[in-house]
Amino acid sequence: LSDSIAGHGGTTDGSQQEHTDGEIPIKSKDVLTFRCGWRTWKGRPVFSQHNLNCDKHKFERFLPQNGAFFAASVFGPVTYTPCPVLVFREQAGAVDHHGKREELVAMGSMLNADANRIVVKRIILTGYPVRVRKRHAIVKYMFYNPEDVQWFKPAGLVTKHGLHGHIVESNGDHGTMKCLFNAPIKQHDTVCLPLYKRIYPKLANTMPSQDDGVSVRSMLPKDPLEVL
Template identity: 45%
Template sequence: MVEPSFSFYLYILEFPDEVDTPLDVPARKRFAKYRGLKSFRTSSRDPKESLPPEYARIFAFDNFSRTQKHVIAKALEMEEGDDCAPPGSYVRLHIKEVPLSVASKLCLLARTIPIVSCGLLQHESKMSVLHFSIKKHNSYDAPIKSKEELIFHVGFRQFLARPVFSTDNFNSDKHKMERFLHTSRFSMASMYAPISFPSLPLIALKASGEASVPVVAAVGSLKNIDPDRIILKKMILTGYPQRVSKLKASVRYMFHNPEDVRWFKG
């Protein structure tokens, strides 16, 4: 068995979006979800296009930065009031209407591990699309694919999610999806999760080994909450140029039947 050369890996890193048209599937069916863009940066794209009806249940802020300032200021006012316990004091919590099965488990857990009681700010009980600035940890060598299940520890919360990695383009409203999380730079990880307000540290854990012991796979922080962030998966069809003139070029093996040529002619 011949192993691929080092130049092949460099080619994948340099041209990650180039794909070959399959021989067994028509290109018009294989790439039915894709659309041609004249310019990835300047072409228009509706953020509400082709969304399922369930996406309307996602909470969206009219002005996220203004809402964050209002919520934090309101929380600080409540902490300064007489109804809140001062820091360093002991309090007793009485929780009503707890099922007996849940209460018995909490009593057993309290003997071995501490139980943390946390309060939620306004809107933190709702679901939205969170975007994290994330980077692969230096101690983790295995590749991390996009949409791979990870354990996210954000603030006091811990949940499972399948993030979508993308670039962070400051000069465009569209961001290119990344198939893997790179080691040398930060990427954006987008996922459905409970609302939290920046800036919160993030630790992404990955269960590995037969014992499924979680290890640190990536670190980062919460950057923004925006359900309208446009993440596009980019593909460039490849071929072999036969004839090249000033205005036209003949390319072979980009398509394999006349129907695909007529379909993508526009």
């Protein structure tokens, strides 16, 4: 069951614990323990916003706080809905008579087992106009070779002052480009190119981990493992 399709651990109902000062926030792809119904497994989820009216969901770097709803995409056993979900993480340096102590960080319900759910991460490339003439501008420092300018030529440009435009052609051998906008551009404006990348969850490995949950390859035994 560990090689099953990606299931989406459900959205929280706002009762997740808040972090106090000095605690480490939970990053996406950190190792967490999922208790979904009668199954328990470890996974490295990807957090994202949960918008019912969108088919693409924005990636979240950290687990949202202050009662915010979110979705967590994780590889795990196939589970049918409806099913409650509890998410735990190991406390750093906390040990009881059962072993490492875990704290509850989120709770919610199972959404579905849909491997086609799209989680996207946005990055923004910025450039600055060095020469302006009405709607035309020579933009620099966004790219550093003409091949990149040609590759991103079909993409649309936006500015911090709300203008829209596109790349006309490359100008020179150092990534400078000529751009055209829908209105006259100012010299102090900033040209932005938003890019999107699809994010996938990772499989939780079986390596030993430190108290903070980070896997350490050096902690593996030196002797080769015997195949039973």
